[in-house]
Amino acid sequence: MTRPAYDDSALDGTACVTEPLFDLEPLALFSVPTSAAAQPPADAGTAPAVTFLHTADWQLGMTRHFLAGEAQHTYNAAREDAVVRIGTLAKETGAEFVVVCGDVFDDPRVSTRIIRRTLDALGDYPVPVYLLPGNHDPLDATSVYSSKEFKDACPANVHVLTEAGVVPVRDGVSLVAAPWTTKRPLTDLVNDQLAKLAPSDDIRIVVGHGGVDSLSPNSDPSIVRAATLDVAVASQLVDYVALGDRHSVTSVGDSGRIWYSGAPEVTAFDHVETAPGHVLEVTLTRGAQSSIDVTRHRVGQWAFRTIREDVDGADDIERLRGLLTEIGDKSRTVVQLSLTGTVSVAENVMLSDLLEEFGDRFAALTIWERHHDLTVVSDPSDVTALDLQGYAALAAEELAARAASTVDEADAEAARSALGLLYRLSGAAR
Helix, strand or coil: CCCCCCCCCCCCCCCCEEEEEEEECHHHHCCCCCCCCCCCCCCCCCCCEEEEEEECCCCECCCCCCCCCHHHHHHHHHHHHHHHHHHHHHHHHCCCCEEECCCCECCCCCCHHHHHHHHHHHHCCCCCEEECCCCCCCCCCCCHHHCHHHHHHCCCCEEECCCCEEEEEECCEEEEECCCCCCCCCCCHHHHHHCCCCCCCCEEEEEEECCECCCCCCCCCCCECHHHHHHHHHCCCCCEEEEECCCCCEECCCCCCEEECCCCCCCCCCCCCCCCCEEEEEEEECHHHCEEEEEEEECCCCEEEEEEEECCCHHHHHHHHHHHHHCCCHHHEEEEEEEEEEEEHHHHHHHHHHHHHHHHHCCEEEECHHHCEEEEECCHHHHHCCCCCHHHHHHHHHHHHHHCCCCCHHHHHHHHHHHHHHHHHHCCCC
8 A cells, every 4th residue: 555755865875874763761751550560670781672673565566657667677676675675784783573564565466586586585684574464465365475486485584474463572572463364454453453462561562554543534444543552552551563554754643652664665756755765673671661762774775756846938947957957866766747837839849858858867757747737838939049931931930820829729739849840950949
């Protein structure tokens, strides 16, 4: 489920960029009755603790309609690269395990090549990996996880969370899994599991997938109720809620213990995804020193940019050229343009040349048709600039007149196109 730009100047293609997000004492945020028995004094050095990586929404096998040929192959490679980077990050951070909160694969019909290459990469991780089925890869009759290819290639350190409920990781640490068994659940799968939990001394991490009502209110019965999550973490029924489905890094509520990790590589333009390309490193402690620390690490390499500009003449076109020129790492950047305004035929030729040039320089340069409203009008200067004589001049004047007509828009558009071609052929565009 893809729903709903960032500065990637620090990304060198190999290193991970980290940014501390939270280092707090959540118990101070809530008035939760506790007793001495429930909270025995503990030394910070011996308090139960765990560090793990939280990621989601890999959606391996995804294609983007605006990418073609080499660009699509490069994008696919970057997505596979992100999976490898997460394994490297697990080693660098000392994480004990990795949880992938749904949508590992984009579709149950993903190619066997992607399945095998993904499992090879996960097999190289130095720690266990827990995969949660989500809405793109649910545990239904066509599940990728029950395919022969997946089962035959699955390494020993990869565990699919096929059963809902508590899954022990090691002494003192458990997951609370809420896998999707259908694309359209009829209940809130995460809170269904919370309702079954009794208090425990274990550090417990919920692994779930789906939208949260506080961010995406709707009538979908599977929507996760944020208020119930808040109660669960405030009462220490669970210590952290790891979610997938939202492709931007997002903290839910005020506790600092409920997070979407976002997708590890961008999947949509920056008016939809505001912070993709990250993985979360989470450290939890229990007892008197109960605390949480969340740090995001940049593993993504691509950017999908949306640019909205008013264009009403040659100066604005040159300004647009400057904006496009300043964007770095063009081979891994997709730009979507939304232009509004009015230009002459000659200026439209100038703009077309600009788009052709930068279409070659970027991974892709597209027009956002639904928000694009650029009007081309015929101006007397269009004919004057051609500097034609005789029959050619008469033909240009006739085209200009037809291009300015409001009687037949289709004929006017054809005339503007013909005038633009004549403008190019005459060399006036140079």
